[in-house]
Amino acid sequence: MRKIDKIKKVKRELVVSAVTKLFQESSTSYNNEFDTDEVKKIIKDVDINSALQKLERAVAGRKALIVSKTDENIELEKEIQNRFSGIKFNRIVNHLITARYFGYSCFEIVYNEDFTIASLIPIPFDYVNYNTRDKKWVLKIGTKEIDLNREKFLLSIHKWNPAQVTGKSIFDSCFVSFMDKEMYSNQLRGLAKQYGDVITVYPYDINSTEEEKKQLKENVDSLHGKNSIGVPVDELGTVDINKVVTFIKLSDLDPGIYTELEKREKEKLVQNILGSTLTMDNGGGTGSYSLGEVHKEGFDEVVEEICRFVCDSLFQLIEIDAKFHGYNAKEFEFSLEKVFTDTEKIEQEKKQQELNSLKLDNINKLSSAGFEVNIDFISEQLGIEKSYLAKKLSTGIGPEFSKKKIDELLENARSKQKEFEEMILENSDELINEITKQIKKEFEKVKNLEDIEKISLDLESLKEKLILGALQGYLNEFNSQSIEFSEDDLNPFKLSFTEAINWFCKKFPVLYDVIEDITKKVDEQFFYMKRSTELEVTKKLYYNLLDNLKNGGTFKTWLEMSKEVLNKSGLGDSPWYLELVYRNNMASAYNAGAFYNQQLNKKNKPYGLYDGVDDNRQSDICKALDGKVFPLDHPFWNNYLPPNHHGCRSQRIALDAEELEEYGLKVSKSITKEMRELKKEMGSFYGSQVSGMKKAIKQKEKELEEMKNQLKLEV
Incomplete structure (x- = not known):
């Protein structure tokens, strides 16, 4: 019985080994x-x-x-x-x-x-x-x-x-x-x-000599009249080779x-x-x-x-x-x-607490000895943010019903802002394509380095959209529900400028008295917006040219690759950069219109609430200012009126005294040291919007000069 089992085992191994060997030999x-x-x-x-x-x-x-x-x-x-x-x-x-x-x-x-x-x-x-x-x-x-x-x-x-x-x-x-x-x-x-269709498979002892293997193959081929394949078997022992010789049909190789x-x-x-x-x-x-x-x-x-x-x-x-x-x-x-598991965190926190306990004992000893220990030192030693060590200020939020009411106020203001953003994006393609064509045409005139700086864009269409955006911001500042757009309303940003102005004035007669002033406000900012946009276009072309030169290219080949240059800079067939410019400027115009309305109406609503969007994108600047209330004519707004950084989504909401009480809000009395320290993070945004743009333009001009000097060395 054992001998039969051994023969079956040898046959199974024979087939698997033979198939493996066959496929390895014929591998392509x-x-x-x-x-x-x-x-x-x-x-x-x-x-x-x-x-x-x-x-x-x-x-x-x-x-x-x-x-x-x-x-x-x-x-x-x-x-x-x-x-x-x-x-x-x-x-x-x-x-x-x-x-x-x-x-x-x-x-x-x-x-x-x-x-x-x-x-x-x-x-x-x-x-x-x-x-x-x-x-x-x-x-x-x-x-x-x-x-x-x-x-x-x-x-x-x-x-x-x-x-x-x-x-x-x-x-x-x-x-x-x-x-x-x-x-x-x-x-x-x-x-x-x-x-052939059938392959004869026979075993040979793994210890056989080459001569013995050759002789065995000739005997098997002669006996069965077909090509055969030999497979080494360990410990073949007394098993009769003729009893374990097997045949593999290729048709069976499923x-x-x-x-x-x-x-x-x-x-x-x-x-x-x-x-x-x-x-x-x-x-x-x-x-x-x-x-x-x-x-x-x-x-x-x-x-x-x-x-x-x-x-x-x-x-x-x-x-x-x-x-x-x-x-x-x-x-x-x-x-x-690596993000540690809860068990690992607990162990680490335990060790940190033991260390902090020791440090706190030393701080207490210093205090007991008559030394004054300031908050900065404690924060550094214990690894705790200063804001957690300072006395917590009241948020001003009263009972639960007040919190719900202020949430409704903020939700309404943000909803109008979001509706505006969706409206302007629906009409962005036409304007952006127009500017794209201008840039392509201007780029064709470039023959040398100096010509890049001469690129000038006609942004009157953008200016018209900015005026419409400011009008919308002015209207959205009203709390009246009548200014909201119904599904049947036209999108003014899809109309020509004259048609859009007529549409606004017909639907909201209040604009007749302020449209000229709003237009002047946009004019004041537009000059700097235009200058800033043209500088950015030049800056992006300089960056691209520098990269080309560093990679072994020449100014001539860079010009010849005009389409690729513009596409890589976001100014060509996929104008992602121009889309950013459009959205950024329209958001600024919208806020300008809202602030203008607030100034006109400050007798009725003399207070301003700084409203920041509290999510994972909120900046440290807006997080520090969120919820602060100051009178509209307070010096605070001279430097902290939104936007206060790139992509800032914060806004100022005008309120009266009764609303402050209803929402459980408190008026801040002074600008704190923490607020003043934000100046370092705000950069050119610190101050009025126009003065901030002036600073940014000077900085861009300085950067362009440095890049131009570098290009002259590279060309």
């Missing part, structure tokens, strides 16, 4: 151009997907931070981090990691009005292509192709090299054996040609046998993914196995490798931010910091 070369649909199949495999998710959770669960490479830039590091704080990096990282599977992944970069990055939108893999003819990456939707430029798109390529510009998949080495059914069919045809080979490759692939040694058999029966126990050290190394890849890919965001805000991107980097 692989050109790396595998079908992405097959990659998707690999990812869906339950075991591989489990391994990938384990890694993705370990990486995406970390916190993305901006880190300065030197101690001198710590304050700037906080400023940059604040600009990126609104981005949901965990979802971005999850998609970015797919570059390791397909070779590359891509995002569209969405900007805020102040040129900070709002978010990254993942672009499906199938829409991103490398144009081998033109040697460039494109976004392909139907027959339309859009060039992928670095200012608008983030393209991450895994293990890029000149010979493999589309990157390399982590499945690359195991892909053929694991999923390529077409290659399997090709191999079967090759085997049939070499061996995918099931190939799947056994595939399974072995998959085990190797999972091990490679996790960077770990696996226990593949858990004793659960035939065909069952598990990932087993993973060596933590190897797993952590793979996680760190992925983190480095992610951080290297995200560095492009720092480069973009540096261009807009004027610092050296190379002095900063992204870091994915």
Whole structure:
């Protein structure tokens, strides 16, 4: 009985070994151009997907931070981090990691009005292509192709090299054996040609000499009259070779046998993914196995490798931010910091509390000895923000019914502002296209460096929209429900300027008395808005030219690539920069109209409430000022009237004394030291809007002069 079992066992091993050897010998070369649909199949495999998710959770669960490479830039590091704080990096990282599977992944970069990055939108893999003819990456939707430029798109390529510009998949080495059914069919045809439809398989002792193996093969071929294949068997012993000789019909080689080979490759692939040694058999029966126990050290190394890849890919965001805000991107980097578990946090907090307790004892001893210890020292020693150590000021919010009423007030004001934003965006394309055509025409006139500075834009259409925006801001300041737009109303921003003015005045006769004054107010600001916009256009062209020269290009080739230059600068066929300018200026005009109304009506509503949008995008400036109430003629508003930074969404709401009491609000008596310290963070926004723009223009002119001098050296 034992002898029969041994013969069966030898036959089973013989078949598996023979099939393995046959497919290895007939394996064809692989050109790396595998079908992405097959990659998707690999990812869906339950075991591989489990391994990938384990890694993705370990990486995406970390916190993305901006880190300065030197101690001198710590304050700037906080400023940059604040600009990126609104981005949901965990979802971005999850998609970015797919570059390791397909070779590359891509995002569209969405900007805020102040040129900070709002978010990254993942672009499906199938829409991103490398144009081998033109040697460039494109976004392909139907027959339309859009060039992928670095200012608008983030393209991450895994293990890029000149010979493999589309990157390399982590499945690359195991892909053929694991999923390529077409290659399997090709191999079967090759085997049939070499061996016929039936293959004779015989064992030989692993210790046999070459002469013995040769003689045995000749005997088997002669006996069965067919090509045969010998397979080494360990400890063949006394088993009669003739009783274990078997035959493999190629017609019987169904995918099931190939799947056994595939399974072995998959085990190797999972091990490679996790960077770990696996226990593949858990004793659960035939065909069952598990990932087993993973060596933590190897797993952590793979996680760190992925983190480095992610951080290297995200560095492009720092480069973009540096261009807009004027610092050296190379002095900063992204870091994915591990988020600790609750147990780890508790242990860390316990140690920190013990240390703080010791420090607090020392502070008390100093105080008892007669030394005065200020809040700054305590904050630094205990690691507690000063605001938590200072005496907490009353928020002024009274009973619950008052809180509900003020919430309704704020919601109503923000709703009108949002309605305005949606209205102006519906008509942005026509105006932006008009400005885009002007820029293209002006760029054609550029023959030398000086010509770039001569670019002048006719922004009268923008000025007209600004006047309409100011009128809308003026109207929205009224509390009357009659000014709200019904579904049947026209959008004034879609009409010609004259038609829109007539529409406004007919619908709201109150505007007859103020329209001239509002127009003058916009005129005062428009000169600086126009100048600022033209300087920014020049600045972006300078940046692009400098990058071109640094990459070995010339001024002439830069001019010849006019379309690409404008597209990369957000001034061409995808005018994302002009969209930002339009939205930013329209928001400023809207606020100007609202403030003008408040000044006219300050006898009835003499107080102003600083209303900041309390969400994860709120700046430290607006957070400090949110909820503060001052009389409209108080010096506070000379320096802190919104907007107080790029992309500021805060507004001033006018109130009367009865409303203050109804909402449970208190009037502030003076400008605190904390408020005065905000001046450093506000920069050119500190002061009136016009004076702030003047400061910004001077700064831009200084930057342009520096860039111009640098260009003269490069050209």
